[in-house]
Amino acid sequence: xxxxxxxxxxxxxxxxxxxxxxxxxxxxxxxxxxxxxxxxxxxxxxxxxxxxxxxxxxxxxxxxxxxxxxxxxxxxxxxxxxxxxxxxxxxxxxxxxxxxxxxxxxxxxxxxxxxxxxxxxxxxxxxxxxxxxxxxxxxxxxxxxxxxxxxxxxxxxxxxxxxxxxxxxxxxxxxxxxxxxxxxxxxxxxxxxxxxxxxxxxxxxxxxxxxxxxxxxxxxxxxxxxxxxxxxxxxxxxxxxxxxxxxxxxxxxxxxxxxxxxxxxxxxxxxxxxxxxxxxxxxxxxxxxxxxxxxxxxxxxxxxxxxxxxxxxxxxxxxxxx
Ligand code: CP3
Numbered sequence: 125x126x127x128x129x130x131x132x133x134x135x136x137x138x139x140x141x142x143x144x145x146x147x148x149x150x151x152x153x154x155x156x157x158x159x160x161x162x163x164x165x166x167x168x169x170x171x172x173x174x175x176x177x178x179x180x181x182x183x184x185x186x187x188x189x190x191x192x193x194x195x196x197x198x199x200x201x202x203x204x205x206x207x208x209x210x211x212x213x214x215x216x217x218x219x220x221x222x223x224x225x226x227x228x229x230x231x232x233x234x235x236x237x238x239x240x241x242x243x244x245x246x247x248x249x250x251x252x253x254x255x256x257x258x259x260x261x262x263x264x265x266x267x268x269x270x271x272x273x274x275x276x277x278x279x280x281x282x283x284x285x286x287x288x289x290x291x292x293x294x295x296x297x298x299x300x301x302x303x304x305x306x307x308x309x310x311x312x313x314x315x316x317x318x319x320x321x322x323x324x325x326x327x328x329x330x331x332x333x334x335x336x337x338x339x340x341x342x343x344x345x346x347x348x349x350x351x352x353x354x355x356x357x358x359x360x361x362x363x364x365x366x367x368x369x370x371x372x373x374x375x376x377x378x379x380x381x382x383x384x385x386x387x388x389x390x391x392x393x394x395x396x397x398x399x400x401x402x403x404x405x406x407x408x409x410x411x412x413x414x415x416x417x418x419x420x421x422x423x424x425x426x427x428x429x430x431x432x433x434x435x436x437x438x439x440x441x442x443x444x445x446x
Pocket of ligand 1: 127128130145173175176177191192194195242258307424
């Protein structure tokens with residue numbers, strides 16, 4: 125799961141070779157290496173391409189930069205006029221380095237190791253574009269969705285089309301599955317979740333399904349609780365990634381009949397390690413291992429995770445799976 129590299133010394137060394145995080149993402153030589161590092165170290169079953177969800181607003185012409193220690197920053201887009209200035213015409217041209225990275229990673233990966241492409245979901249990308257960065261409650265984005273619904277709907281439409289284009293280009297370059305990260309879906313009440321998260325994800329999955337029916341689409345609407353079942357029921361969603369707050373036994377009953385489940389060890393428990401981690405892993409495997417299942421974390425690897433804990437985890441999952 126995302127931003128995993130930060131716990132690896134070899135990633136931190138590589139990261140120092142790029143002047144900025146976006147330059148890192150747009151330098152295929154470095155991005156290919158960052159994608160391969162965890163696979164080489166841990167012999168994982170799948171790799172995710174090294175990039176970021178914020179390359180889409182960057183490619184649409186919004187100013188995006190990453191500040192050390194404070195995370196991503198963007199010049200906020202708040203009005204209809206500002207949204208109309210976004211330029212979707214040169215998206216895949218500007219994101220060519222990402223597709224070169226996908227092709228480069230595919231060429232280097234062992235044949236049996238799957239390559240996952242990804243994009244942010246429209247709502248999650250929109251929160252960063254409206255808030256100008258990470259925020260705790262997304263009050264600005266939600267307020268705009270209530271006060272100026274047309275403006276936010278227009279932004280979601282632009283982003284839905286951009287995500288489809290970006291995922292299809294990654295598939296053409298060699299991605300064998302794609303994951304849609306709706307990290308802030310949990311901030312939405314039910315009516316807005318339907319409009320700004322579920323519907324756009326359904327449309328993206330349908331359009332990928334028409335163009336590339338063999339490519340599984342994984343949805344990760346983080347923090348949606350019982351509504352995970354609604355995402356699993358969407359046509360075109362092959363798998364749903366669940367966060368660590370979900371009871372895996374509930375997911376086995378409510379999600380697995382409709383879609384494969386990916387998840388959901390608490391990343392902090394991976395950092396902590398020990399018996400508590402082993403027991404949680406066994407619980408997840410017991411609940412979900414009988415159906416279609418991909419073992420994963422409930423969110424990103426935290427930077428102070430000891431690599432030895434990751435090795436212990438993998439051995440346990442593989443041992444139990446055999
Ligand atoms: O694990 C991977 O390296 C796969 C590639 C990947 C990255 N970001 C690289 C990255 C993926 C799949 C993402 C997704 C992403 N990016 C999401 C969705 C998943 C989630 O976190 O819920 C989001 C919200 C982002 C936006 C973003 N990018 C944030 C909030 C941050 C953290 C900023 C910080 O200071 O901690 C980033 C930076 C980022 N993206 C890093 C990596 C490896 C860390 C940059 C670094 O310090 O080297």
